[in-house]
Amino acid sequence: MLATQGNYHVHDGKLRKGVFVRLKNFQTNTVKDKKIIIVFDLEVLEELGECEKIGTPQPLESKADDVQPQSTTIHTGGFYGNNAPAAPQQQQQQQSLPARTNISSTAAHANIFPIEALNPYAHKWAIKARCTNKSPIKTWHNKGGDGRLFSVNLLDESGEIRATGFNLQCDALYDVFQEGGVYYITSPCRVQLAKKQFTNLNNDYELMFERDTMVEKAEEQNGVPQIRFNFTSIGDLQSVEKDTTIDTIGILKEVGETSQIVSKTTSKPYDKRELTLVDNSNFSVRLTIWGAPAQSFDVQPESVIAFKGVKVSDFGGRSLSLLSSGSMTVDPDIDEAHKLKGWYDAQGRNDSFASHANMASMGAAGGRMDPVKSIVQVKEENLGMTEITDYFTTRATIIYIKQDGFAYPACLSADCNKKVIQIDDGQWRCEKCDRTHPKPEYRYIMLVNASDHTGQLWLSCFDDVGRSLIGMSADQLMELKENDEKASGDIFQEATCKMWMFKCRAKMDNFQDQQRFVV
Secondary structure, eight states, X not given: XXXXXXXXXXXXXXXXXXBOEEEEEEEEEEETTEEEEEEEEEEEOGGXXXXXXXXXXXXOOOOTTTOOTTTTSOOSXXXXXXXXXXXXXXXXXXXXXXXXXXXXXXXXXXXXXXXXXXXXXXXXXXXXXXXXXXOOXXXXXXXXXXXXXXXXXXXXXXXEEEEXXXXXXXXXXXXXXXXXXXXXXXXXXXXXXXXXXXXOSSOSEEEEEOTTOEEEEOSOOTTSOSOOOOBOOGGGGGGSOTTOEEEEEEEEEEEOOOEEEEOTTTXXXXXXXXXEEEOTTSEEEEEEEEHHHHHHOOOOTTOEEEEEEEEEEOTTSSEEEEEEEEEEEESOSSHHHHHHHHHHHHTGGGOOOEEHHHHHHHHHHTTOOOOBOOHHHHHHTTTTSSSSOEEEEEEEEEEEEOOTTOEEEEOOSTTTOOBOEEEETTEEEETTTTEEESSOEEEEEEEEEEEETTEEEEEEEEHHHHHHHHSSOHHHHHHHHHHOHHHHHHHHHHHSSOEEEEEEEEEEEEETTEEEEEO
């Protein structure tokens, strides 16, 4: 069984029948009297080629002594309620206890299920997982009566899952779980489809503690990940759908004051605080934290903060909100945090940052919100290749600017901008206005080659865009080129290797009786 984190081997076409592999991280298990290997990580040895089979392999048959009536349970000296039949009274007493703390050695828990393997059809199982988040106890009052619940997020090497305890299970287990602790949890414990509106974890299932669910703290706390992130960069938020739950990491740029709002539905007041984050995509975003974390927040600006479980909103373009089930980690000891801090200290502190709110206002001013497309999507969807003009937005890096013909001499008349022709020294003629000017005003008409992770695209950039990309007017650059061509070349070079969000119009145009594709 291949864990989902290894699916990319299949998608890339490397893992196929007949290839040689080296298992780097795996776990053996017995399910319904069959032995299986759950593979978490492997390496495809492409240099060894392919082979139909090696030797004459035979199926592994379990010995009679190995097949026990409860072969998939965890044997821990009676902790899980599997005592010898000679002591049924003691067994019943232990099963009535929902949690204990005198765990035996890890060696006794050799047959642990990975979280990723849990499903509603698995019955006798146990997991070893770290509690990465524990919610406060929540209560409710309705016609059916009163109730209380709490939930925890559990993590192992294979994945994460949410577990919830109601009423009696809430009373028995709430104090057992501590954030950061590692626990053994064994069935009976219901595995059911996850209610996505209540969880920020990437798992189709969730757990519900039952009366006889057993929870024990593990003596060995190592070997289980501390936390798992799946970061989305701030620059990519425009392509993330509204109400999606994501993880993100950024440099804390600004910290707002605590304010209070009153809920329209419950009329209860809620404290909130707005933070501004930036990252090396040169975008910023506003993130709101709520309740006690908002009141007690005392992180210094320019710290790195990793957020797990934030909700994407389209308010003001794109903004984020930390869910009650989410968490934040200040200056985490992970590669992404170290790289981000290094970038900020080297150059990011002095950079300027685009805002998704600015993009939203640009779209609103034009009366539309253009879809965000990758370059390969633009080409595959044939945008602009029909009689209809298509509009889209793409995030790409400038890799080349064509320096020949980067600007044209334009008319000085207001609202004209047509090309003028030099008829003599100090005389530039505009045919449209029927006027002659002593000099033209140069305006950008640049061809730019931009690239993202999917491909390259030529873009035609006009005066306003050219000023933003180059950082000076076309008149200034033309004068510089006439006096110092090397200096002007340096200006073009400096404008490359920078990432921008381009708002594009794609259409077919006629030029000299030929159709051409223009973006």
